[in-house]
Amino acid sequence: MESKIINGKGIIPDNATEIEARTFFICTSLQSIVIPDSVTEIGESTFEGCTSLQSIVIPDSVMMIWSSAFKRCTSLQSIKIPNSVASIGDDAFAYCSSLQSIVIPDSVTEIGESTFEGCTSLQSIVIPNSVTKIGKAAFRGCTSLKSIEIPD
Secondary structure: OOOEEEOOEEEOOOOOOEEOOOOOOOOOOOOEEEOOOOOOEEOOOOOOOOOOOOEEEOOOOOOEEOOOOOOOOOOOOEEEOOOOOOEEOOOOOOOOOOOOEEEOOOOOOEEOOOOOOOOOOOOEEEOOOOOOEEOOOOOOOOOOOOEEEOOO
16 A cells, blocks of 8 residues: 545555655645654655645654655644654755744754754744754744753
8 A cells, every 4th residue: 555645634554664755745735644653764855845734743653854854844833753753854844934833852863954944933942952963054044933942
């Protein structure tokens, strides 16, 4: 069974271990998705340009969010990143203009370049002590950012 969209909902097979690159690339009708617990990686540009996607829950099985995974998901308001994720790739949430806040879990050690660039509604972010590298322009253009907690 392949990944597909039915009535605006993304369907991923229960035994999938990875959502491959560009699986839902520019699927503007995608409104919601349930990612099965078997998935360990969200591939490059998997949901890029899914302008109707409003929220997503990433299961605890996911360890890697690749580059541009959610780039230009302009309706995405919230996302929960689980404690299993170690790395967030370049541009992963770039230009998600409706994203308002995000908490980076303690498991993350690296935030890629331009990860949150252009997130014009982002008001607060908490970065844990586990983060050892924040890429260039990670928060460029976050014009509503009022609060950022950075470790000592």
